[in-house]
Amino acid sequence: MxxxxxxxxxxxxxxxxxxxxxxxxxxxxxxxxxxxxxxxxxxxxxxxxxxxxxxxxxxxxxxxxxxxxxxxxxxxxxxxxxxxxxxxxxxxxxxxxxxxxxxxxxxxxxxxxxxxxxxxxxxxxxxxVLGAVGMTGYYGILDVGKPVAGETVLISAAAGAVGSIAGQIAKISGCHVVGLAGTQAKCDWITKDLGFDGAINYRETDNMSQAIANACPNGVDIYFDNVGGEILSATLKNLAKNARILFCGWMSTYNNDESLPGPHNMWQILAKTARLEGFLVSDYFGDFENGVPTMANWVKEGKIKxxxxxxxxxxxxxxxxxxxxxxxxxxxxxxxx
Missing domain, CATH: 3.90.180.10 (Medium-chain alcohol dehydrogenases, catalytic domain)
Structure with missing residues (x-):
């Protein structure tokens, strides 16, 4: 034995x-x-x-x-x-x-x-990139977000494992992509190496709502939310008509001892006829045999870094x-x- x-x-x-x-x-x-x-x-x-x-x-x-x-x-x-x-x-x-x-x-x-x-x-x-992390970005953007070329996509935790891949898939889909990250080095990486169109250093931003408005002048069509909290509240004030908010994570609250208020500005979901949808990559495990080879090809072609x-x-x-x-x-x- x-x-x-x-x-x-x-x-x-x-x-x-x-x-x-x-x-x-x-x-x-x-x-x-x-x-x-x-x-x-x-x-x-x-x-x-x-x-x-x-x-x-x-x-x-x-x-x-x-x-x-x-x-x-x-x-x-x-x-x-x-x-x-x-x-x-x-x-x-x-x-x-x-x-x-x-x-x-x-x-x-x-x-x-x-x-x-x-x-x-x-x-x-x-x-x-070929596991749950990469495929969260894959199915989140393509299946839940359903991007249309020319739309504006905002990604929080954009230099993270999920966010960085989600943003690149949005670029493959022809979108204007802006990422939020916590250091200038991370902002430089997602714009210079990954091809994001813009970046916001949230640690250096005094007015998050205005920073998002400046980076996304036509409003946010798809928000890939990894963090929740104040960034979500600020994004809600900048939604485009029929926006989609992809609820992937709530990282800003994971280690708090007490519950935090919010999110604020939820009225904008109604005002902009927006949709907020949570999703789990586990719901897509049965389709990995189709999605993973596509992701692998993008990696080999240099489209995903x-x-x-x-x-x-x-x-x-x-x-x-x-x-x-x-x-x-x-x-x-x-x-x-």
Missing amino acids: STFNTRQILLTSRPQGLLKESDIERTETTLDQIDEGQIIIKNQYLSLDPAISVWMSDMDNNYLPPIPLGHPVWCTVIGEIVKSRSNKYAVGDTVWGMGNWSDYSIAPEDYVFPADMTLGLPINNHLS FKEDIVEGLENTPEAFLKLFNGTNDGKLMVKV
């Missing part, structure tokens, strides 16, 4: 604000028994995403229940199957899906998906996770186990 010794990082308390060492426990265990329909994955890379912060909380009515205390922290992983009691996957298959902050993850077969290595891109790309910030070592995962919230990550954040 195959057994696998694995390090694990457990969640032991609900973080108040940012994750602290006192909220976790580092331990080791052995995996051997799995149920019918389950697999064991040898994790090669772990995806670090802002949503993990929500899963760590006790927030109810979410698309996933809270991570149980005493359980390894959840995340998306990619790796090789080393044990299988699945009719869908065999030992040796490369898959990505829900796993843990650990060396090995046990996963139900319905929670993982095949990584198409025939596309000719590195395995880590399947957690970034992206960065990956890869931290070495499972033991560094909690510290690496905090880079998402202090702005020090440079691209899609991952841990190489």
Whole structure:
């Protein structure tokens, strides 16, 4: 019987604000028994995403229940199957899906998906541009936003893993694209390297509503919202007629101890006959076999550029996770186990 010794990082308390060492426990265990329909994955890379912060909380009515205390922290992983009691996957298959902050993850077969290595891109790309992150931008812009050439698209967290790809897809669709980012270097990257038409440094802006008006003089037709908060309120004042607001994330509030007021200016949804729609990339998993090859071709053709910030070592995962919230990550954040 195959057994696998694995390090694990457990969640032991609900973080108040940012994750602290006192909220976790580092331990080791052995995996051997799995149920019918389950697999064991040898994790090669772990995806670090802002949503993990929500899963760590006790927030109810979410698309996933809270991570149980005493359980390894959840995340998306990619790796090789080393044990299988699945009719869908065999030992040796490369898959990505829900796993843990650990060396090995046990996963139900319905929670993982095949990584198409025939596309000719590195395995880590399947957690970034070809994975849930890249495909969030893909389906958000194309299916939810339904862009029309010449429209104005505003992207918050535009230098982030999702926002940077969403903006480039909007450019491929013929749109005028403006991004919001928190440093001048990030603003320069999205305009000079990614082809955005304009950028707003939100940390250097005293009047966000006016800054958006200046950058989007014809109004905002599509707002790809990753942050919520004051930027959403300011954007609502600058909507074009029949605007679409794509609710992808609410990052500005993820680590607040108290609820914040807002958003303000919601009347503009009615005044501009706008639409605000939340979406989850998981609703599109069944179409990845169509979307992922398209994205891979865009990467190979140089139409989509992206960065990956890869931290070495499972033991560094909690510290690496905090880079998402202090702005020090440079691209899609991952841990190489």
